[in-house]
Amino acid sequence: MAIPKALRRLIRNTVLDLDGYVPVEPVEAVADRIGKPVDEIIRLHMNENPYGTSMRVQEVLASFDHYQEYPDADQRVARERIAAYTGAPSQRIIIGNGSDELIDLLLLATIDPGDEVIVPTPTFGVYESRAPLFGGVVRRVPRTADFDLDVDAIIQAVTERTKLIFVTAPNNPTGNMPTTQQIVRLLRTGALIVADEAYYEFSGKTFVPLAREFDNLVILRTFSKWAGLAGMRLGYAILPDALAAELWKVKQPFNVSAAGLKAIEAVLDDIDYLRETVNRIKIERGRLFRALRKLNFLQPYPSQGNFILCRVTRGDAHDIHRRLERRGILVRKYSDPELRNYLRITVGRPEHTDALMAALRGMAGEI
Structure with a gap:
């Protein structure tokens, strides 16, 4: 957006030059765009705890x-x-x-x-x-x-x-x-x-x-x-x-x-309850990693977080992201050149893993 000259001189140069952090698109906006209810969207893009708090x-x-x-x-x-x-x-x-x-x-x-x-x-x-x-x-x-x-x-x-x-x-x-x-x-x-x-x-x-x-x-x-x-x-x-x-x-x-x-x-x-949910996420992380390794177009990296980074070895990461999004499954894509052909997947509940893997397997022949 063009800034009027009179206003521009009042703003710090460091702010004018700042690119800023670009957040992901709100889930509500995605849901409206793809025509799905918000509560049917599978959120595997923000590294959130899928079990919520206690x-x-x-x-x-x-x-x-x-x-x-x-x-x-x-x-x-x-x-x-x-x-x-x-x-x-x-x-x-x-x-x-x-x-x-x-x-x-x-x-x-x-x-x-x-x-x-x-x-x-x-x-x-x-x-x-x-x-x-x-x-x-x-x-x-x-x-x-x-x-x-x-x-x-x-x-x-x-x-x-x-x-x-x-x-x-x-x-x-x-x-x-x-x-x-x-x-x-x-x-x-x-x-x-x-x-x-x-x-x-x-x-x-x-x-x-x-x-x-x-x-x-x-x-x-x-x-x-x-x-x-x-x-x-x-x-x-x-x-x-x-x-x-x-x-x-x-x-x-x-x-x-x-x-x-x-x-x-x-x-x-x-804390005991929350540690149990963390343990469930860690178990599911292992299951998700093993499932992703079986796909011939993704290379998952071992992770000690609640997410798994995957390099797209065949096809285009942004195309896979769009295909998943149309199915109501959100994963993280990147515009940074270092990660342009990578996707990050949050570890969700077992049923989230099942839905994700079904979608990925379903598109394997189209990539």
Whole structure:
């Protein structure tokens, strides 16, 4: 959209130059376009928990009657509960309106204009889309052919202006996990290493123990995936003590709603149930992977998340995406050249896997 000259001069250049993060098309719009009811759409494109959150969470939220009161700006009870869950001291924990807000806070607290942010690609797109807004210069470092971190290349890319290195563990969308040795090598560069553990509960592997040894490690986590609370926007960061104090300065005082804080408490009260749903998803992940491997036009990659990335070895990824969409099955496609011929499939319920595989087998002869 063309911006009037008089208005253009009032807008920051970093905003004018920003591409921004492009979200997927809303499910309601897709349903209208293909002529299907929303509740018949199979959502395998957003890495959501197909079982939803627990009944205890729903009951707590339904009975909560303090919406007229401001939430606890200190987040004390919820932080203490997260501390018990993670083993990290509560004073090192900050809760955000999704981990996306915490990414913004980290950039706001650390980046001066011209400072550099290293992003190993392909990965979660928010790091790259948000850093320029704060004056950061993004240095993309491609992963290896099998999507492993190229640690040597990352270290070579570090300069005196490097402030942050983002590492998703396991990586979205490729599903692979960096090793402890790789993270330690990056920590020794002196840059702030941000380990985004959004899918930790599906991998069972964490770098939290390293936070006791290194004071330049940040861990990001979320309740969106494993806990079925994507719609509540709840994430948290485990930070070095000194950095946590700086983030409290720039964080909005009431950034998490009272309902959100109560939801965190309820999730951690019902953790056995949610761990069981995570286990069901992990079992289904294995079944889906084995089924996808039998197709002669897709190459699935082993994953430690709740999703599987597939390379399209015959045909076109966007064509397969359209064919599935017409059947009411949504998977993730990409416009980035690195992933142009890849699809990411969220692990759903067994019946979702069955519907997906039936659709894929049905189109095999047409691709």
